[in-house]
Amino acid sequence: MKIGIIGTGSMGNILIESFIESQAVTPSQLIVTNRTIEKAYALKGKFPELQVAETPKNVANLADIIFICVKPLQFHPLLTQLAPFLNADKIVVSITSPITVEQLQTVVPCKVARVIPSITNRALTGTSLVSxxxxxxxxxxxxxxxxxxxxxxxxxxxxxITRVSSDIVSCGPAFFSFLMQEFIEAAARQTDINEEKATQLASEMLIGYGRLIEKGIFTLPSLQERVSVPGGVTGEGIKVLKEEVGEMFDLLFQQTHAKYYEDIRKIKEQFD
Known part of the structure; x- marks a missing residue:
């Protein structure tokens, strides 16, 4: 089985490296291309058995499963370009949320799916959203x-629930990385700890926190209850968070969905 990757940007790169590291496929099973072809050849320098195709058409012609890892508004013109090289046995996989599998089916003569990955997949963990x-x-x-x-x-x-699921799974690591960085910088501003030491402690805390959740030792509410003893320091911190967070996450989801619907409108114009 040959796996094609069209687009070797951030997520395309993550898929390639993760598939190889996890031994889901061997490098020789991969056929990749990129608009800036030098980026694809840079991957071949890392994985010599990987095959670089000069054009997306070559990938479509050679691969059994083709992951398309380009920006949403680049999909329709790319799909129309690929359609003559796709047959009913091939599978085209989109990794972007605003394009539905139904829209994909209107353009290409093959099977289609959508797989929305997460940066956590690079550690061979986390979730991928599939349709x-x-x-x-x-x-x-x-x-x-x-x-x-x-x-x-x-x-x-x-x-x-595509957008909100993607907000949680795919965007969530960036959102919470931002919050953690703010947490670290505030610690350095308000106390004698330096940012390097605060980053070390916070990173180890996050790893341990994830393992507690992974093993089912605590749920999110029960973890708060266990750490936040009555009259204690943690309780005072939680009190500040409850007062300050307010509608922040409501506004976050409103903003991401507004952008999502804007993309959907533009994409619909292309597919119509």
Whole structure:
């Protein structure tokens, strides 16, 4: 089985490196290309057995499963370019949220799916959000799930929760990294700790926190209850958070969804 990757930017790169590291595929099974072809050849320098294709058409012609890792507004023109090189046995996989599997099916003559990855997949963990086109057979779904399971937990989602699910799974690491960086910088501003030491302590805390949740030792509410003893320091900190957070996350979801609907409108114009 040959796996094609069109677009070797941030997420395309993560998929390539994760698939290889997890042994989901060997480098020789991968066919990659990028608009700036030098970036694709840079990956070949790292994985010599990997095949670089000069054009997306070559990838479509040679690969059995083609992951498309380009920006949303680049999809429609790319799909129309690829369509003559796709047959009913191939599977095109989108990694972007504003384009539905139904829209993909209107352009290409093959099977389609959507897999929204997360940067956490680079550590062979976290979730990938999956949706399958109506022409995917049970064996197609099994093949894709097996591939994705090497680097993440695939979770099938309905279209109406695509954006919020992606906010949590895919954008969430960036959101919480920002909050953690603010936490670290405030510690350095308000106390004698330096930023390097605060970063070390915070990073170890996050790793330990994740393992507590992973092992089911605590839920999010029970962890707060266990650490926040009556009259203690943690309780005072939680009090500040409750007062200051307010509608911050409501506004975050409103903003991400506004951008999402704007992208959907522009994409719909292309597909219509």
């Amino acid at each position: 399958y086109g109506s022409t995917c057979s049970s064996s197609d779904i099994e093949i894709l799930n097996s591939l994705i399971s090497h680097i993440s937990t695939p979770v099938e989602i309905d279209e109406n």
